[in-house]
Structures are given as structure tokens and as C-alpha cells.
Amino acid sequence: MNRIKRRRDAPRTNRRGTRSRRSAYRAPTVRDVSAAADVSVGTVSHVLSNARNVSPETRARVQRAMKRLGYKPNRIAQSLIRRRTMAVGMVIPDVANPFFAELARGAEDVLAGADYALVFGNSDNDAHKERRYIDSFKERQVDGMIVAIASDAESKAILEFAKQTAMVLVDRAFKDWSGDTVLGDNSLGMGLAVNHLVELGHRRIGLVNGDPELSTAKQRRAGFERSLHRHGLEARLIREGRFTLDSGQEQTRDMLALPEPPTAICAANDLLALGALLAAAERNVKVPAELSVVGYDDIAYARLAQPRLTTISQPAYEMGAAAARLLLQRLASPGRRSEHQVVAPRLVVRDSTVGLR
Amino acid sequence: MNRIKRRRDAPRTNRRGTRSRRSAYRAPTVRDVSAAADVSVGTVSHVLSNARNVSPETRARVQRAMKRLGYKPNRIAQSLIRRRTMAVGMVIPDVANPFFAELARGAEDVLAGADYALVFGNSDNDAHKERRYIDSFKERQVDGMIVAIASDAESKAILEFAKQTAMVLVDRAFKDWSGDTVLGDNSLGMGLAVNHLVELGHRRIGLVNGDPELSTAKQRRAGFERSLHRHGLEARLIREGRFTLDSGQEQTRDMLALPEPPTAICAANDLLALGALLAAAERNVKVPAELSVVGYDDIAYARLAQPRLTTISQPAYEMGAAAARLLLQRLASPGRRSEHQVVAPRLVVRDSTVGLR
DNA sequence: CTGAAAGCGCTAACAG
DNA sequence: CTGTTAGCGCTTTCAG
Numbered sequence: 001m002n003r004i005k006r007r008r009d010a011p012r013t014n015r016r017g018t019r020s021r022r023s024a025y026r027a028p029t030v031r032d033v034s035a036a037a038d039v040s041v042g043t044v045s046h047v048l049s050n051a052r053n054v055s056p057e058t059r060a061r062v063q064r065a066m067k068r069l070g071y072k073p074n075r076i077a078q079s080l081i082r083r084r085t086m087a088v089g090m091v092i093p094d095v096a097n098p099f100f101a102e103l104a105r106g107a108e109d110v111l112a113g114a115d116y117a118l119v120f121g122n123s124d125n126d127a128h129k130e131r132r133y134i135d136s137f138k139e140r141q142v143d144g145m146i147v148a149i150a151s152d153a154e155s156k157a158i159l160e161f162a163k164q165t166a167m168v169l170v171d172r173a174f175k176d177w178s179g180d181t182v183l184g185d186n187s188l189g190m191g192l193a194v195n196h197l198v199e200l201g202h203r204r205i206g207l208v209n210g211d212p213e214l215s216t217a218k219q220r221r222a223g224f225e226r227s228l229h230r231h232g233l234e235a236r237l238i239r240e241g242r243f244t245l246d247s248g249q250e251q252t253r254d255m256l257a258l259p260e261p262p263t264a265i266c267a268a269n270d271l272l273a274l275g276a277l278l279a280a281a282e283r284n285v286k287v288p289a290e291l292s293v294v295g296y297d298d299i300a301y302a303r304l305a306q307p308r309l310t311t312i313s314q315p316a317y318e319m320g321a322a323a324a325r326l327l328l329q330r331l332a333s334p335g336r337r338s339e340h341q342v343v344a345p346r347l348v349v350r351d352s353t354v355g356l357r
Numbered sequence: 358m359n360r361i362k363r364r365r366d367a368p369r370t371n372r373r374g375t376r377s378r379r380s381a382y383r384a385p386t387v388r389d390v391s392a393a394a395d396v397s398v399g400t401v402s403h404v405l406s407n408a409r410n411v412s413p414e415t416r417a418r419v420q421r422a423m424k425r426l427g428y429k430p431n432r433i434a435q436s437l438i439r440r441r442t443m444a445v446g447m448v449i450p451d452v453a454n455p456f457f458a459e460l461a462r463g464a465e466d467v468l469a470g471a472d473y474a475l476v477f478g479n480s481d482n483d484a485h486k487e488r489r490y491i492d493s494f495k496e497r498q499v500d501g502m503i504v505a506i507a508s509d510a511e512s513k514a515i516l517e518f519a520k521q522t523a524m525v526l527v528d529r530a531f532k533d534w535s536g537d538t539v540l541g542d543n544s545l546g547m548g549l550a551v552n553h554l555v556e557l558g559h560r561r562i563g564l565v566n567g568d569p570e571l572s573t574a575k576q577r578r579a580g581f582e583r584s585l586h587r588h589g590l591e592a593r594l595i596r597e598g599r600f601t602l603d604s605g606q607e608q609t610r611d612m613l614a615l616p617e618p619p620t621a622i623c624a625a626n627d628l629l630a631l632g633a634l635l636a637a638a639e640r641n642v643k644v645p646a647e648l649s650v651v652g653y654d655d656i657a658y659a660r661l662a663q664p665r666l667t668t669i670s671q672p673a674y675e676m677g678a679a680a681a682r683l684l685l686q687r688l689a690s691p692g693r694r695s696e697h698q699v700v701a702p703r704l705v706v707r708d709s710t711v712g713l714r
Numbered sequence: 715c716t717g718a719a720a721g722c723g724c725t726a727a728c729a730g
Numbered sequence: 731c732t733g734t735t736a737g738c739g740c741t742t743t744c745a746g
Contacts, residue, residue: 025521029723040733045725052726055731075497076442077723079433081738087476087497096462096657101452108479112490117497119444119476122465133469140432140444140474164382245657274661300453300602304631306663386739397717402741409742412715434739438722 028069037065048073079141088327089137089145091121091130097243097271098299099316100148103170106320107146114328116143125211125243127153134161144327146320148172151213166330170323172215180330182323182341186216189312189345190223190266193294196310196347197264198231201356202292206262207235208251208272210243217243220268220296237262241272248275249282256283256291263356264292270299273309277352288354298348307351314345385426394422405430436498445684446494446502448478448487454600454628455656456673457505460527463677464503471685473500482568482600484510491518501684503677505529508570523687527680529572537687539680539698543573546669546702547580547623550651553667553704554621555588558713559649563619564592565608565629567600574600577625577653594619598629605632606639613640613648620713621649627656630666634709645711655705664708671702 030048034041039058046052047062054062065071079085088111092100108118119142121133130147131154137145144166149158152174159176161167168180197205207224210217217240225235239255241247248267255262256279267273273295280287287293287307295302298313322341330336391398396415403409404419411419422428436442447464449457465475476499478490487504488511494502501523506515509531516533518524525537554562564581567574574597582592596612598604605624612619613636624630630652637644644650644664652659655670679698687693 027521027723030725031723041724042726042734043732046732049725053731058732072492072496074437074723076433076436077738078725079738080431080437080723080740081725083738085433094462095452095458096455098453098455098458101455101458104477105451105453105479108477112478115493117476117493118478119474120461120465121469121475122462136472136474139429277661301658301661304634304658304662306661384739387741388739398740399717399719399742400715403716406741410715415715431739434722435741436722437724437739438741440722 027074028071029074030071032069033062033065033071036069037062083141084143085141086115087117087119087140087142088324089119089121089133089140089142089147091123091133091137091145091147093125093148093150093243094122095120098301099269099297099314102299102316103148103320103323106317106322107170107324108320110321110324110328116328123150125150125214127151130154131157134158138165144168144331146170146323146327149174149215151211152176153213166327166334168323168326168330170319174215178338180323180326180338180340182319182326182343184216184314184319184345185342186219186345187223187226189296189314190220190268191227192345192347193266193296193312194224194227194231196294196349196353197266197292198233200264200292200353202262202264203233204237204260204262205233205264205266206237206255207239207266207268208248208255208276209238209240209268210247210272212240214243217268224266243269243271245271245275245278248272249279250275252276252279253282256280256285262291264353265294267293267295270295270297270302270309270311272296273311273352274301274305277305277307277309288352292353294353296345302348303350305352310350310353311348312345313348315343319343384431385428386431387428389426390419390422390428393426394419440498441500442498443472444474444476444497444499445681446476446478446490446497446499446504448480448490448494448502448504450482450505450507450600451479452477455658456626456654456671457528459656459673460505460677460680463674463679464527464681465677467678467681467685473685480507482507482571484508487511488514491515495522501525501688503527503680503684506531506572508568509533510570523684523691525680525683525687527676531572535695537680537683537695537697539676539683539700541573541671541676541702542699543576543702544580544583546653546671547577547625548584549702549704550623550653550669551581551584551588553706553710554623554649554651555590557621557649557710559621560590561594561617561619562590562621562623563594563612564596564623564625565605565612565633566595566597566625567604567629569597571600574625581623600626600628602628602632602635605629606636607632609633609636610639613637613642619648621710622651624650624652627652627654627659627666627668629653630668630709631658631662634662634664634666645709649710651710653702659705660707662709667707667710668705669702670705672700676700 030041030044034044123130127150130150148171170182228235239251295309295311298311302309387398387401391401480487484507487507505528527539585592596608652666652668655668659666
């Protein structure tokens with residue numbers, strides 16, 4: 001009893017009785033509030049969480065004390081005992097890619113609305129980096145994660161991880177994954193692009209692709225090939241690289257140097273398509289007159305490019321928001337069946353594609 | 358003693374003696390490890406943190422136990438007692454703005470290298486939202502924050518906050534702020550733009566500006582006016598709005614409808630400039646032949662626009678990285694003098710500006 | 715070199 | 731309706 005008394009009276013002194021020297025300021029705690037309002041800590045906690053009835057007068061007194069002291073609950077302490085951090089991790093390849101920036105925005109907006117904090121990691125499509133972020137987030141006890149997975153290189157670990165904490169895959173998945181997903185229909189989308197080009201009379205159509213280990217790249221390639229075959233065409237002009245502008249430029253440069261260059265190019269994302277435009281400009285190949293180009297994603301800059309880019313549109317913001325909503329749902333009811341949302345791609349015709357004359 | 362024994366033997370049972378029903382799995386704790394290795398929890402903690410000497414045999418035994426159990430320290434518990442979360446908050450207006458996406462990348466890369474997690478908030482340049490994120494991050498006990506502040510509306514609260522936790526302002530600041538900063542020289546930058554235009558023979562130069570309460574907008578406007586005056590010109594053609602593409606389009610549309618429209622436009626960022634290009638296209642005003650446009654920031658898409666945008670370049674990635682480094686330094690030595698880094702703007706001439714014939 | 719135990723700030727079971 | 735108190739998982743004295 002004496003010991004406890006001492007603690008309540010002098011909470012700011014350490015065992016030696018000296019005030020801690022570093023940082024004079026120390027945020028008020030439940031104990032400070034309870035002392036100020038002359039109630040027990042339990043009561044303070046309860047007015048905070050509304051977990052049980054507290055008489056109006058007591059409540060008011062406590063709230064006044066809180067305000068006066070500028071009390072804010074320490075979320076870390078809450079997390080420790082509640083076993084919930086109210087934080088979710090997100091790992092995407094690169095925020096500097098507008099598609100993922102939008103996607104992140106979508107996720108953040110819904111998560112913030114539910115009082116979750118978003119902690120971020122850019123994997124650069126590197127399975128190692130991705131794994132490091134996931135591990136780090138796990139140690140930090142995030143309640144869940146949203147990830148645009150780089151490859152299936154770490155699939156074992158991911159699957160293991162997902163058993164322990166909520167996880168939804170967005171934009172990209174891997175086989176063996178059976179949890180929640182929000183994915184585009186990449187094969188269909190690429191089909192749309194090919195159909196458009198074929199309808200315009202193109203026969204020699206090339207594919208400028210991203211990192212071949214990514215599920216999006218695989219599926220877009222598959223869609224490309226399938227669709228060409230369906231039209232009785234061969235899929236020979238295929239390049240792969242990374243999902244970057246530079247790679248797009250390089251791949252296109254390469255293709256345009258062919259004895260029989262393509263008359264049209266499908267790029268697996270808009271960055272690649274923009275790179276293709278640059279490569280064409282280098283060689284003085286006119287787009288769309290001499291080369292049609294279609295992109296994928298419909299980032300904001302697609303319509304600002306010259307010529308305005310025909311592309312396969314995907315609602316990045318919505319995909320992020322949907323992934324976040326799915327995560328929230330799973331957090332609320334861990335037992336529910338997993339859900340697989342697929343968002344439909346849409347062809348947006350602008351000025352970078354034109355009929356073969 | 359009996360009580361303690363019980364705890365060590367049955368740590369996974371709650372007070373009623375029933376196993377918790379939810380989540381069969383529970384991560385191993387120091388206690389589990391200590392039991393498995395037959396040492397005290399203190400020893401386990403010490404092999405983890407190397408805080409004191411532990412005999413090689415004991416250490417090995419503990420490490421084996423850790424590995425066997427798959428033990429990972431609980432960062433939340435560590436944070437609570439160490440009073441460090443190894444997390445930093447970042448609030449920027451919008452990741453979907455490539456300038457800030459790059460900046461965020463820069464910060465994240467250096468922070469991740471130092472084992473800090475980055476938690477994110479988009480303020481949309483809304484002082485309220487910004488304040489909410491800052492409060493939230495504070496409750497979450499972040500070790501520090503990097504913020505591109507919206508306005509001085511909440512400056513009181515911000516200053517108060519900064520007394521308690523490390524904070525560096527990036528890209529934007531407010532008067533009264535005397536802490537660490539990484540800022541561009543906006544006035545100088547705008548001067549560069551104006552000089553360039555004047556040298557090309559332009560006399561009727563308009564300013565398309567962003568949110569007037571932002572320090573960047575104020576300074577860029579000031580630089581614009583000062584520079585024009587220095588050339589003996591009046592600064593009459595000034596519009597303000599938001600730092601978005603749409604706003605740029607709108608402001609420019611408005612200006613071009615004037616009886617005496619400008620022959621050149623300074624836009625306070627590239628998004629605005631891109632909007633200006635759109636507005637010009639609408640009216641069939643040729644850029645640069647009939648209207649020169651210069652942007653600000655030099656986002657990746659500036660050189661992809663048509664025409665390629667002349668702009669004032671700022672190293673967004675480096676600014677983010679520098680801010681993160683500053684924060685790390687302050688975290689390491691809280692007493693150090695605050696540092697004010699200013700990054701030099703650079704004129705990049707491309708195709709959107711041309712001499713008046 | 716090691717163990718015991720007191721907390722970090724909070725929640726929630728238990729006992730009035 | 732309110733107070734007491736045992737922990738959450740970890741670190742860090744203090745005592746051997």
C-alpha cells in the first residue's frame with residue numbers, strides 16, 4: 001500500500017528518485033488524469049473507451065481533467081494490451097509510378113476514415129526488399145497488409161505470414177494464393193488492346209512488356225498472344241524488360257530497328273508506352289501515322305502525352321480503396337470466405353492509334 | 358512465488374484458466390524463450406540487445422531456443438518501454454503529385470536504411486486534415502515527423518508539437534518556424550523563369566499560381582513580381598487557384614480570354630503548366646509559337662508533355678532524402694542547432710518557350 | 715555472469 | 731457505478 005501510494009504520488013521519478021534528465025516534458029498518463037479528476041485509473045480508461053457506464057458527473061470531471069492536461073492516450077500502450085495497432089502496412093513497387101500513387105491514395109483514404117494508419121514500403125519489384133518490408137511490418141504488429149506482390153519468389157513465406165495476419169493482394173497475385181484479392185483482368189485488357197489494333201488493320205503488332213516475373217506481365221503477355229492467335233496472327237514481336245519508361249524506350253528502340261518493324265505496339269503499362277513514344281521520336285517515326293501505340297493503366301499523364309495516349313484504363317484509386325475495404329472487412333470478421341474482386345479494364349481511344357492506310 | 362510459477366508455466370491461459378478462443382496461435386515471448394533455454398527473461402533480453410555480457414554457452418542456448426521457437430521481439434512492447442517507436446510520420450499534400458511522390462521516395466529510402474518505418478498522410482493542403490494526421494502520428498508516438506506544411510493556420514499547434522518531438526519541414530515552411538527545414542529557393546526560381554521569358558522578348562507575362570496560403574505560392578508570386586519590376590515591367594496578370602492541373606487549365610483559360618492576353622505564362626508548378634497547355638490547346642493557341650509556358654518542379658512528365666515543358670527544376674527525391682537525413686541527425690542529437698537547407702532551382706529550357714518574333 | 719522484479723501506459727476482470 | 735490490481739511483452743535496475 002505504501003509502495004503504491006508512492007507510485008501515484010511521484011510517477012515522474014525513477015527508482016533512484018531523480019527526475020529523468022532527458023526531455024523535461026513527459027506526456028500525461030491515465031494516472032495523471034485520474035489524480036487530477038480524483039477517480040481511479042479504471043474509470044479514466046472507461047470514459048475513454050465507453051466500455052462501461054460512467055455517471056455523467058464523473059465523466060465530465062474526467063473529461064475536463066483530460067482537456068486541462070492535454071491528455072492523449074498512448075496508442076502504443078493500447079496496442080500492447082489490445083493486441084491491435086490500428087496500423088496497416090502497404091507494400092507497392094514504387095509510389096513514383098502514378099498508377100501506384102493513385103492506388104495508395106485510394107487505400108489511404110479509406111483506411112484513414114477507419115482510423116487506421118498506413119505504413120509504407122516501396123519494393124522496386126524486388127522480392128528481397130518486399131520480404132524485408134513484410135517482415136518489418138509484421139514485427140511492428142500491423143493489423144493487416146495490402147501488397148502488390150513482386151513475384152512468387154517468396155510465396156512460401158507470404159503464405160505463412162498470411163495465416164497469422166490479414167492480408168490482401170492488390171493488382172498482382174501469385175498462384176497458390178487463395179486469400180482476398182483485387183485484381184485487374186489483364187488478359188482481357190490486353191485482348192481489348194489487340195482487338196482495337198487489329199480492327200484498325202494492324203497485323204505486325206509488337207509487345208513491350210515489363211518484368212516478366214510479375215503476374216501482370218505474364219497475364220498481359222498471355223492475353224496478347226491469345227488474342228493475336230484468335231485473329232490468326234502470330235505473336236512474334238515480343239520484348240520484355242521492366243515496367244519503366246527507360247525500359248519502354250529501349251525495347252521499342254530495339255523493335256524499330258528490325259527489318260520488319262511493327263506497325264503497332266502494345267505496351268504493358270503507360271510508362272512503357274511513354275517510353276515507346278520517346279523511342280519513336282528518336283527515330284523520327286511518326287506516331288500514330290507510322291506507328292500506333294497503346295498503353296495500359298491510363299495514368300493521368302497518358303492524356304497529356306503527345307499524341308494523347310490510347311490506353312487500357314484501370315481505376316487505380318478504386319482498386320486501392322477496394323483493397324482497403326476488403327482488408328477492413330477481414331479485420332472485422334476473420335472467418336469470412338476470401339473474396340476475389342476483379343476490376344474490368346476499359347479501352348480508351350485517343351490519338352496514339354490510327355488505322356493503317 | 359507460487360503465483361509467479363503459475364505464470365511461467367501457463368502463460369497462455371487467461372485469468373479464468375481458459376485458453377483464449379480467438380487465434381489459436383500466439384507469438385512466442387521472452388518468457389517462452391527463457392523457459393525453453395532455462396534462463397531468466399533478463400538474460401534473454403540481454404542476448405537480444407547485447408546490452409551486457411552473456412557467456413557464450415548461455416548465449417548459444419538462448420539463440421537456439423529463439424530459432425527453434427521462431428521468436429521475434431515484439432516491437433510494440435519494446436517501444437513502450439524504450440520510448441522509441443522507430444517510426445516517423447510524413448504528411449504531404451498528395452502522393453499523386455509526382456513531385457511529392459518523388460520526395461516521399463527519397464525520404465523513405467533513407468529512413469528504411471536506418472530501420473525506421475514511414476507512416477503516411479495526405480493532407481490535400483487542408484490544414485484540418487494535416488492537423489488530424491499530425492495528432493494521430495503523435496498519439497502513435499512516432500519518433501519524428503517530416504511535413505510539407507499546408508499553411509500557418511495551425512502554426513501554434515505545430516510549434517507546440519515540435520517542442521515535444523523532432524520535426525522537419527520540407528518544401529514549405531511558415532514564419533515563426535525556426536526548426537530544421539529543407540526548402541527550395543522559390544523566389545529565385547521564379548526569377549529564373551521570368552528572366553528567361555524577358556530575355557526571349559516577352560513583356561506581357563502572366564502568373565498561374567497555386568493555393569495562395571502556401572508558402573511556396575507566396576514566394577513564387579513574390580519572386581515573379583519582384584523580377585518583373587526589376588525589368589521595369591508591371592505584374593498585373595496574376596491568377597491564383599490550387600496546385601492542380603484543372604486549376605491551371607481554368608486560370609489559363611481565363612487569362613487567354615483577356616482582351617490583351619499574355620504572350621507567356623509562368624506556372625507555379627508543372628501540374629499548373631500542364632493545365633495551361635490544355636487550355637491553350639482548347640483555344641487553338643499554339644505553344645510555344647503564340648504562348649510560351651514555363652513550369653516549376655520538373656516532374657518526370659514535364660519532358661513528356663507536348664511541347665516538352667521548359668521548367669524550373671527542383672530535386673524532389675533529394676529534398677526528401679535530405680529532410681530524412683536531417684531528421685535522423687536531430688533524433689541522434691536533439692540539442693543540435695537547427696539547420697536550414699535550401700536547394701537551388703535550375704532553369705531547364707525545353708520546347709515550351711520561344712522568342713517573340 | 716545471472717536472476718528477480720519493478721515498471722512502460724493502458725485495459726479489463728474482479729470485487730465491492 | 732467505481733476502485734483495485736494483474737497483466738500485455740519487454741528492458742533495466744538491483745542483488746547476488
